[in-house]
Amino acid sequence: MGRFDGRRLSVPRLAILVAIVGGLTFAGTSSWRHVQDAQAAGSHGAAWYAGYVDATVTPLYEFEQPASKAARDIVLSFVVADPDSACSPTWGGAYSLDAASDDIDLDRRIARLRQAGGSVVVSFGGAANSELSTACTDPSQLVDAYTSVVDRYDVRTIDLDIEGPALADAAATQRRAAAIKALQVARAKAGKNLRVWLTLPVSPQGLSTEGRQVVAAMLEQKVELSGVNVMTMDYGGSRAKDQTMLDASTSALTATHRQLGQVYARAGQDVGSATLWRRMGATPMIGQNDVPGEIFSTAAAKGLSAFAAEKGLGRMSMWSLNRDRTCGANYPDVTVVSNSCSGVDQGAESFAALLRGTMTGSPDSTEVTPVVGGRAGGRDSADNPVADDPATSPYPIWSADETYVEGTRVVWHRNAYVAKWWTLGDTPDDPVVDESASPWRLIGPVLPGEKPVQVPTLPSGTYPAWDQGAAYRKGERVMLRGTAFVAKWYSTGVSPDARATQNEPSPWRQLTDAEIRQAAAAASADTD
Template sequence: MTPEERAYAAARREGGSAQPDAVRRLSWLRIAGFIVLLVAGSAAVVGFRTASHSARVAAPVSSFMPYVDVTATPQYAFEDASKAISANLVLGFVVSSKANACEPSWGASYSLDQAASTMDLDRRIARLRQRGGQVMVSFGGAANSELAIGCADTGNLAAAYRAVVDRYSVNAVDLDIEGTDASSSDVSTRRAEAIRSLQLARERSGHRLAVWLTLPVTPSGLTASGQAVLAAMLRAKVELAGVNAMTMDYGNSLDGQSLAGANRSALTAVAGQLVDAYRVAGVHLSSAQAWQRVGATPMIGQNDVAAERFGLEDAKSLLVFAQTHHLRRLSMWSVNRDQACGPNYANVSIVSVNCSGIDQKTAAFTRIFVPFTAGQVTPAIAPSTAVDSGAPAPVATQIVDDPATSPYAIWNPTLPYAQGTKIVWRHNVYQAKWWTQGDQPDTPVTSAFETPWTLIGPVLPGEHPQPTPTLSAGTYPAWSATTTYRAGARVLYDGIGYQAKWFTQGEVPGLVVSDPGQTPWQLIKHS
């Protein structure tokens, strides 16, 4: 179970529970409540949890889950353990596609299918899980249009959210609500009803869905619009994992405060606002329970507000505060930016999606925040039977790749592979970092620089070979051994399109050569 799943389960057990001594003094209420439950039947099981339930307060759970800007270029290899120190990540952002407001897309640039084919997103998520990590998907963000804005039908909106949840098999989602349109009353109501509908559907199928609200704050806490978004969720009886405060871009509200001081003030205020919001919804939260529904997300380095720069000391201060008050979640925007910009970046006061704008070592912020994760169980390592019991060592099972279920060609030690080529080896997909021949993709190495292959992720269930793009006769002139072709010329050979990289004559397109860089022909991937 992931930290978010455990946190969600704990929140459900707490249910806004009363304090132990108060429940003992009012035990007759528990008896009355039991009678009511007998009359109401099973409907109460899925109802909104109230203060009259369990008095036991669960041990605090915390998790560090930084954001990844999935569509930023160059692509951040979050699945690569050598680059992404944190294995638990929030992937952003899913928004409406440009063509259909009810169709989810990544950054309005990739449909879910396009993200799988162009960015290999599904496989990379599977690889992250292979190494013990988990993902949460974030809807919304500052750019583009959050699904609830344009998708006016609640049923279609719920289906759009569910398509993403089902596609990536996630048990937790993040709703990043920014801007006037995203926080309007009708949009907030529609979003809340759709999310509650999805939660109920998941419960009926035996699954849970933890829901986080990510909202802007000032040093005084949630803005009026943020409080309204929260209230709409509680009115719809959405079971929230918590509210994640965007401790960034304070602007004029900072009013002379340091960022560290503003963060402390904002988070303290949010905890109090949660108590008030739940009280209005008929649920009592203790102070400890409120803090366990609070998250914090700073924008590392240079913020969008030119005068605000969240430095390494600010990060250390926030970590101590989060640990002291037992916040449930700590994030940051974003791991893509967790590095210095370098000497070729002209103006560090201009925010970059790929660097922080301050002097730092790569992954410095991540290393500061990683210790925040707590409440996780480290699996025990079973002793070797060959050493401890004298039993013979188990015989390794030979892994055989099936061309019929492999999305790419199976690695062949006799063939050369150009940079960027993807192959399958032992049920995993690898990509060549440079030209290579004879280098087995899974040969053990001590450093990533020692292998020409990058592990992308496992072969996914239901995959099959990608068809070679064949073209109709006449799409391009048929290749001729006697014709002289110049760079850019296109031909058709055995139904496949090729384009000349340079001057050539008599060299057959698609012919396997010792060095793919030496062939004058390249495959046309689309007409």
């Protein structure tokens, strides 16, 4: 006999049963998908915040001394092609990798930040100059160029900021994707991972066609793409007149989320919604944007941070830490973008802290560079200072009997310091002296394998000898006992090497190594 012998299942009952079974099936599938989303999102680690730092703009931003946890992790910008050598990486077209180490102590400052627990992401590209893949057309040399940067700074996360003409360069898009894939494979063979983020311009309607193609190229090359960071800034005509900067930004992120779902699906990677949010980031331009009338306020920063927390955004950045402060009263027109201030009244707030919000992760999940000498601070112990060796120190060893003027660099206990003003007999690492009162600023540790820096010199007579009876205006240069100085303001009768203090600073500044090299090159050209 049949199981339902003596009973008939009516058509209405059958419909109800089918609906119940179907609902249970959908609910089970949906719940499982949510579990998969959560597991995948969690596998990418905690969401992280890191502000961009323009490495070459003056005045230099001292990222190696983070003032807060929000300033501890940075995206160092920008590595671009050398204008005179397409396959040679430079910082901003101004410094080769070696010159950046010699002239602005970049390697040492990175090491110092890592001692303080920070992480460094290196960003390639940007709005100005040429991203490496657009200028360097030789595939193997392009791989070598990217590799030289990643290896030199031992970075575990890179950022590819593709905008402007580079965005529409289809050939460069393919070269870049192939080179990054080769780089990831090589790093993996060496037992080192490499996280790759794309940073792309966006409108409130989402990514452009070219932007989506840049993402698709990476996925086609099987690059392990950590995520896509969109520049929620400079909307121009794409933003409606009644649309706030916050609304434009959340609209841009929502539209990009939908678009990326389609791009990943076409690449055979049908990821869930939560995973996709985790693979996205946002980077607003704080305060006054490049587009007149576009102002990203501290209130907008709070709103964007709340949106990121709600959606589970994987990354937050900003342009830039250099600008995260209220402009001073001597900056007359805040509607003109400054490299050193935001253009809005921030009060006691920092955009970095507001945008970081509840994000507690780091761009790198593992230690990047071990502390030099085994301990932070450059000592084996308080009673056993590390010995300084002139043969392996980039700068002269500090001496209590030597006079040092502003800008002089020395080594003491395997750390490099720069003089903030005239000093004699002040120990660079005196633990009882308040940092603001010390004439020395810690740059960072002496790095393994370093040799003495060849300090450039100028021929005698390059500039007039300093004359006690002469009056000097700002910008004038003189020489004293073979050292070149430049006047910071009008002075007369004050020797460039005369004693100066924090309260009574010297009107003279010693020329930097970069300035000396430029002067020497100009002098050489004049004699040819």
